[in-house]
Amino acid sequence: MRRPAFGALLLAILGLLTATELALGTLVYRRLREALEADLGRRLVHVSQLLATGVDAPLVDQFRDGDEALAAYGIVRERLAAQARAAGVERAYVFDRALATRLDTGPKAPGSALYALLANRLEVESAAAGRAAATRLYRGEDGSLRLSAFAPVVREGGVGLLVGVDASPDFFASLAALRRQMLLLGGASLAVAGLAAMLIVRQVGERLGRVRRAVSRATRGDLTARAEVAGADEIGALGRDLDAMIATMVDARDHFAAVLGSLEAALLATDTSGVVTVANASARRLLGRDDLLGRPLTEVCADEPALGAFVRVALAGGQTAGAEVALGGGLPAGGRVVAASASPLVRSGERAGLALSLLDVTELRLLERRARSNERLAALGGMAGGLLHEIRNPLASMMVYLDLLRAPLAGEAEPREVLDRAIADGERLARFLEDFQIFAGLRPLRLETVDLPRAARAVAAALAWPPAVACSVQGEDGVALVADRRLLEHALRNLLRNALEALTERGGRVDVVVAREEGVVVVGVTDDGPGIPAEEVERILDPLFTTKSRGTGLGLSIVQRVLELHGGTLRVESPAGGGASFRLRFPAPS
DSSP states (O other), rough: SSHHHHHHHHHHHHHHHHHHHHHHHHHHHHHHHHHHHHHHHHHHHHHHHHHHTTTHHHHHHHHHTGGGGGGHHHHHHHHHHHHHHHHHHHHEEEEEOOOBBBSSSSSSTTTOGGGGGGGGHHHHHHHHHTTTTTTTSSOOSSOEOOOOOEEEETTTTTEEEEEEEEEHHHHHHHHHHHHHHHHHHHHHHHHHHHHHHHHHHHHHHHHHHHHHHHHHHHHHOOTOOOOSSSSSSSSHHHHHHHHHHHHHHHHHHHHHHHHHHHOOSSEEEEEESSSSEEEHHHHHHHHHSSSSSSSSSSHHHTOOOOHHHHHHHHHHTTOOEEEEEETTTTTTGTTTEEEEEEEEETTTTEEEEEEEEEEHHHHHHHHHHHHHHHHHHHHHHHHHHHHHHHHHHHHHHHHHHHHHHTTTTTOHHHHHHHHHHHHHHHHHHHHHHHHHHHHTOOSOOOEEEHHHHEEEHHHHHHHHHOOOEEEEEEOOTTTTTEHHHHHHHHHHHHHHHHHHHHHHOOOOOEEEEEETTTEEEEEEEEEOSSSOOOHHTTTSSSSOOSSTOOOSSHHHHHHHHHHHHHOOOOEEOOTTTSSSEEEEEEOOOO
């Protein structure tokens, strides 16, 4: 205690602890003693009432001075003493309203006055009025502590006698032991508190000194500062230096945050262990989470497989400049596309972490896709009318002639097989022309109210499902849409036909669910087939793109085209474990 300020502080702490310990100890002791008194008082009341019921009032009321030698008195006294011992009380006695003893298991003879009860007159009067009562702790005639309870002995003429019981010495021994323990506990607590206060004050003084110098050096730009032996007036110096350091850090932080917050691109920085140390508001919005700081970058990107793979390569020191990464499944799944770039953070010539920037280019890619689609549609529209006219009429005539050949070739197996193939190819060409007409948009929409669950069941029932493939259609009653029924059924037919073709060899299940969500009507078509390869998910909606040997490449493009004509959107999902899900979302009718 070489510094007066800390010596005074220690004395003040010890004085406060002493006063607090005394106050708390006294309060706790009183509360415990009162609780013990109250509990024992209730028990003594019950015992006095029990003993009062067994008193032979007419007989006991006759005992007077000198009757202690009578055999009857001895018998009654012994019975009362036995009952008192069984109840666990030290003494039991019967007295009248004048406080004269009639029967006593203690030293009092009949006719003796109980002067000690004068201090408990209220409890005696309560018992005389018919209500048993217990006293507080009081001093008996011999100066010892006592606790008693009184109960009335009721007979036909009212209450003439009272029964009193005194607590056993064990209770008072317990109180004395409690007091000793409280005193010992208080003394030990004071000693421990004093020692702890001395150690705390000493350590606080030393630490404040080290922190003061460390903070002072840090405000001058020396971030390698370490705490040393404390100087004089540590708290005052620490306050001034800490204020200066905080002001400097706040200014730098605000400027840094303003710069980062103004960037449109999402920016994240990590330390050498890959833990995020900087993240601007754009990064939090793009990744959809606020708890970026202090977390590993790989954990932050765990929900986005493509971004996670990009980050792992970047953290490993690989080349990661100028890559486009899909978030949320990319454009086909209704997700986003970001231009990602990663570069190492270098400080003093050494790698200090990683800087990652993510620029959202979703709208740009959508515009590019829409522009390409419009170019194709414009080209197709220019040639669609003449093409359909030149092909449809000859195709219809050819199908009629082929159908006329069925009867003459009915008995010829090989020619009939060739004819069936020709007819199947003709029907396929007719479907292609129908798809082409829808894709090119050569006729206006014919709007009507369509019951979606019923339309989905009709489309599913019209397809030939093999035994190995199960199809179920579920939908809420009353889910309707104002749409072109023929186009809508055509889009559903294309989706179900694709699912059927994916499951024909291995078997499986196709589920169609029609539901109404907030502001939209959703038609979901899900299968448990092999799924769609990740590299094809973004291309399957492109016109004329197909992986089937006999596919036209217009099936899913027509589905998307039908949705566009009705103001809807299409979302495609294909988990890594297999299966594919197509969700058609239409604006709910007003």
